[in-house]
Amino acid sequence: MTAASEPRPRLVYADKIILAPMVRIGTLPMRLLALDYGADIVYTEELIDWKLLRCVRRENDVLKTVDYIDKTDGTVVFRTCARERDRVVLQLGSCDAGRALRVARLVESDVAGIDLNMGCPRRFSVLGGMGAALLGQPEKASGMLRGLVEGLSIPVTCKIRVLPSLEATLELCDTLASSGIAAIAVHGRTIDERPQHANRNYVLKKIAEHLSIPVIANGGSKEIEKREDIFRFKQDTHCSSVMIARSAEWNCSIFRSTEMLPMEQVIRDYLKLAVDYDNSPSNTKYCVQNILRELQESPLGKRFLETQTLEQICEVWSMDNYCRAKTQEYRVKGFQGRFEVAPERLGILSSGGSKRKLEEEAEDVQLMCCAFLRNKYNDESSLPKSRLARWTESNRKKLPSYVTIHEEKLFRSVVLVDGRKYGSSFWEKNKKWAEQGAALVCLCALGVIDPETLTKSGNLLA
Numbered sequence: 001m002t003a004a005s006e007p008r009p010r011l012v013y014a015d016k017i018i019l020a021p022m023v024r025i026g027t028l029p030m031r032l033l034a035l036d037y038g039a040d041i042v043y044t045e046e047l048i049d050w051k052l053l054r055c056v057r058r059e060n061d062v063l064k065t066v067d068y069i070d071k072t073d074g075t076v077v078f079r080t081c082a083r084e085r086d087r088v089v090l091q092l093g094s095c096d097a098g099r100a101l102r103v104a105r106l107v108e109s110d111v112a113g114i115d116l117n118m119g120c121p122r123r124f125s126v127l128g129g130m131g132a133a134l135l136g137q138p139e140k141a142s143g144m145l146r147g148l149v150e151g152l153s154i155p156v157t158c159k160i161r162v163l164p165s166l167e168a169t170l171e172l173c174d175t176l177a178s179s180g181i182a183a184i185a186v187h188g189r190t191i192d193e194r195p196q197h198a199n200r201n202y203v204l205k206k207i208a209e210h211l212s213i214p215v216i217a218n219g220g221s222k223e224i225e226k227r228e229d230i231f232r233f234k235q236d237t238h239c240s241s242v243m244i245a246r247s248a249e250w251n252c253s254i255f256r257s258t259e260m261l262p263m264e265q266v267i268r269d270y271l272k273l274a275v276d277y278d279n280s281p282s283n284t285k286y287c288v289q290n291i292l293r294e295l296q297e298s299p300l301g302k303r304f305l306e307t308q309t310l311e312q313i314c315e316v317w318s319m320d321n322y323c324r325a326k327t328q329e330y331r332v333k334g335f336q337g338r339f340e341v342a343p344e345r346l347g348i349l350s351s352g353g354s355k356r357k358l359e360e361e362a363e364d365v366q367l368m369c370c371a372f373l374r375n376k377y378n379d380e381s382s383l384p385k386s387r388l389a390r391w392t393e394s395n396r397k398k399l400p401s402y403v404t405i406h407e408e409k410l411f412r413s414v415v416l417v418d419g420r421k422y423g424s425s426f427w428e429k430n431k432k433w434a435e436q437g438a439a440l441v442c443l444c445a446l447g448v449i450d451p452e453t454l455t456k457s458g459n460l461l462a
Contacts, residue, residue: 009086011112011155013183013214013241016040017230017255020185020218020245021091021115021159023122024286028065028079029273031088034248036269038255041087043243044078046117048130049094049103051077057106062335063277066110075410075427079277080110089113091159093120095129097144101151113154113182116145119161121191132191135160138175145179155182159218161191162203169203170210177213185216185243195222195246204237214240221246227254249290267291268317274310275323278330281310282429288313306375365414366445370424370454372436384439391448392417400442402435413438417446 019026019034019042026045034042055068055077068078080088090111094100104114117125118134118141125131134141141158148156158176163169176184186207188199199219208215217239224230224247234242247254252270253261261269267288274284285307295301300316307313314323377383388400401416410427411434422445424437443449 008112008154011041011086011089011182013041013155013157013216016216016241018185018216018241018243019043019248019252019255020243021045021117022245022249024283025249025290026091027279027283027287028081028084028277029270029279029284030252030287031084032081032273032277033252033266033270034255035084035087037253038257039248040241041089041112042084043089043091043115046091046093046120046125046131047078049092049096049099052103052106053099055106057110060335062330062333065277068107076280078107081277085110086112089115089157091115091117093117093125093128093130094144095133097147100144101147104148104152104156108152108154111154114148114152114156115185116141116148116156116158118176119159119187119191121161132161135163135172135191138172142175142179145176145181149180157181157183157185157216159185159187159216161187161189162200164190166203166206170207173207173211177211181213183214183216183240184211185218186239188217188219188237199223201233201236204239208238208240216241216243218243218245220244224254226260227256230254250293251291263291263295264317268319271314271317271319272322275314275319275326278335279310281308281313284310284313308373308375309371312373365421365423366441367423367425368441368444368451369426370437370440370444371426372424372428372433372440374433384436384443387448388415388417388439388442391443391446400439402438404431404434406431415439415442417442420445 017040019031019039021043023045026043031042051070052068054071056071058067058069060067065079065081067076070077088111090107092100092103092114094103094116100116117131120131122131126133145156145158158181160172163172173184186204188201188204189197199222204215204217217233217237220233221244223233224244230242230244244254251260251263251266253266270287288304289296292301292304296305304313304316307316311320311323314320372384380386392399397418402413404411404413410429411431412423412427413434414421414423415435415438422438422442424441426437428434428437440449440454444451444454
């Protein structure tokens with residue numbers, strides 16, 4: 001999939017209902033679900049500039065997507081597709097004008113707009129000079145925006161929070177608007193305020209009346225329970241458009257022009273998109289958790305919380321057959337999956353904790369895409385590491401030796417047994433599970449476990 005050569009329609013921010021940028025929520029399946037339900041524009045979650053800069057752009061012929069893949073660990077940082085190309089805005093986390101422009105140019109042909117995040121109060125963003133830290137540096141922020149406006153062919157916006165005083169907020173908005181941005185999204189709380197605090201709708205109204213560019217109202221989810229509430233919020237703030245976060249996170253059918261759908265249907269609609277676009281199980285699970293909310297304590301919720309793979313998640317809502325069929329379809333077409341995109345060389349941690357590179361190529365490690373599913377094992381003695389230790393002891397071999405990679409909160413391990421290395425190409429969320437996955441691969445290679453058994457149980461993913 002390549003960028004079209006003909007002129008693209010320019011994104012307009014007036015009179016729109018928009019899916020807000022939300023950490024871990026605004027991935028491709030949720031964005032497409034919002035568009036299917038009636039959203040006009042969808043924002044990605046905040047993507048950090050340096051992380052995108054270390055990505056390679058790949059066109060995925062099987063999924064019909066464009067993937068930005070981290071060269072260091074093979075994970076998909078950003079995935080998009082033609083369905084959203086003219087309505088998706090990439091929200092950028094940056095504190096450097098040059099770096100921001102480089103990243104924006106990298107993704108320019110695949111998105112409809114760029115938004116500079118100036119409202120995120122997270123410690124990570126603020127300490128890095130990004131997000132809400134830019135609220136205190138309006139000239140720097142304006143310079144970054146101006147560089148983006150002048151260097152791109154697509155619209156540029158920013159998202160801010162209000163300041164403690166109305167006068168300071170209006171002055172900030174004037175400075176930012178002077179950069180030539182197409183619109184400004186404003187969350188009606190300060191960086192110190194949280195959802196339990198009232199949204200300052202009167203400040204949003206003053207901003208909308210003060211500026212000549214579209215103002216997008218944000219922060220009203222406490223007041224938005226149905227579609228009619230969206231327009232009431234818009235009327236109260238006099239803003240051009242409304243940006244919805246939590247209400248959409250809890251039930252994305254808030255965007256529908258007719259009645260909202262029951263939670264079960266929303267989850268099923270979301271899971272279909274998650275399967276269709278090979279969304280990671282961890283991200284899929286997080287999004288479903290935010291739909292379930294307090295129902296996570298119900299019998300269905302507890303069953304769901306025990307899941308680890310996408311197929312297991314789908315099984316809770318009787319969609320496991322669809323998941324298996326789609327996975328098989330993709331395999332036949334040659335799609336290796338998100339966990340098969342491995343680093344060019346396998347880095348491991350030495351016992352001293354410092355990173356080093358193996359002298360051998362990654363092919364010297366016997367790899368399988370094998371996940372460790374803790375709920376499949378009843379006791380410690382049945383765990384793969386325990387079984388492998390018993391095998392080496394009974395066969396008078398040295399005990400297994402494990403080394404582990406740790407990248408961006410993900411782990412992969414290699415186990416050394418009888419002079420050979422074994423490992424899973426599946427990235428786990430902790431070191432213990434990564435070691436168990438490596439032990440599983442070794443047990444398969446040694447013939448102790450039949451790989452077909454793992455495939456049926458959902459452990460073997462490729």
